Amino acid sequence: MRRLARDLGGIARMSPMPSDFEAEGLLDGTKGDARKDRLALLNDLEAKGVSLDELRLAIEEDRLALLPVEHVLTGDGGRYTRAEVAETTGLDATFLAKQWRALGMPEPEEEERAFGQRDLDAAQRTKVLLDLEIPEDELLQVSRVIGLTMSQLAAASRGLGVRVFASEGDTELEIGQRFATIIDGLGPLITPNLEYVLQLHLREQIRHVSLVGDSDLEIAVAFADLVGFTKLGERLDLAELGALTDRLGELAGSVASGPIRLVKLIGDAVMLTSSDPACLLDASLELVAASESEGEGFPLLRAGVAHGSVVARGGDFYGRPVNLASRITDVARPGSVLCDEAMREIVGDDAHRWSFAGGRRLKGINGEPKLWRARPEPVTD
Secondary structure: OHHHHHHHHHHHHHOOOOOOOOOOOOOOOOOHHHHHHHHHHHHHHHHOOOOHHHHHHHHHOOOHHHHHHHHHHHOOOOOEOHHHHHHHHOOOHHHHHHHHHHOOOOOOOOOOOOEOHHHHHHHHHHHHHHHOOOOHHHHHHHHHHHHHHHHHHHHHHHHHHHHHHOOOOOOHHHHHHHHHHHHHHHHHHHHHHHHHHHHHHHHHHHOOOOOOOOOOEEEEEEEEEEOOHHHHHHHOOHHHHHHHHHHHHHHHHHHOOOOEEEEEEEOOEEEEEEOOHHHHHHHHHHHHHHHHHOOOOOOOEEEEEEEEEEEEEOOEEEOHHHHHHHHHHHHOOOOOEEEEHHHHHHHOOOOEEEEEEEEOOOOOOOOOOEEEEEEEOOOOO
């Protein structure tokens, strides 16, 4: 019995005692039910391994209610330094650091145990890809695209969660538990959908792929932007501005089919490309016309289109036609589509009417490119 009591005493001394959150000042500024709920949330988080310093920082940054969500997203299991992840997977620690930055993640301290089981699993999958002799720079390029895309998706999802699932008057405990439950439940639904959408886009792009290298791609490039968007920002609230850009994305998506690809949305502008110049010109004309049909309150669009050789990198395109199309858009009139001479020559007169808009000096473009305004040829019986 004495030995049992001694052993139990040793265990008690080894087990961490619950923190005195009141003495630590972590309950300051709360009272009544809010105080009870914060105490319950703090106890729950500490039991899950969240340190006192993390709790204190979360309170200072007014994000205590979101720590349960962080716990769900981090997952269970051990915590590792980058060196330990490298040793376990056989990956070079320097490459792991590049990969982490390519994904858009903040750099942890060298000895910080910032990586969990999911990070370890991801590193092991990366090792498999490298063992298949995929070059490191190619893998990092794809990682940058994934990081940027997932960052945008995470921001959109976060905003959705706040708008849909948060209610006025919710306590920290209610918000934390509700969001953690939602994220835990939605994960198994969202992940297969991401894979599904990726496969859809891969299938569509493979249908129009050319088996050539990244250089000397001959494509048409179009930019379209909302006229007067900057001035609108002075008188519209953020929700109204967001609705306008959302609608622009919808309109652009509606014309991006077949050989036409919607490359990116850039605030008040969109970028489209195609290996079929005539199709891209038709899509640009359709997009501009759609803005006119939106009615009062929606700005007109204007578009610039150019054709030539580009380089493809990380899902984007670079080269003179890209710069030229962007600059042509800057000088296009509201409701019009302006093209460079290369587009005028390659598309021809069969389905479009052209009017010469003169040579123009464009910022960052050598010479004075000759520009042409394109209109659809009227349909006759």
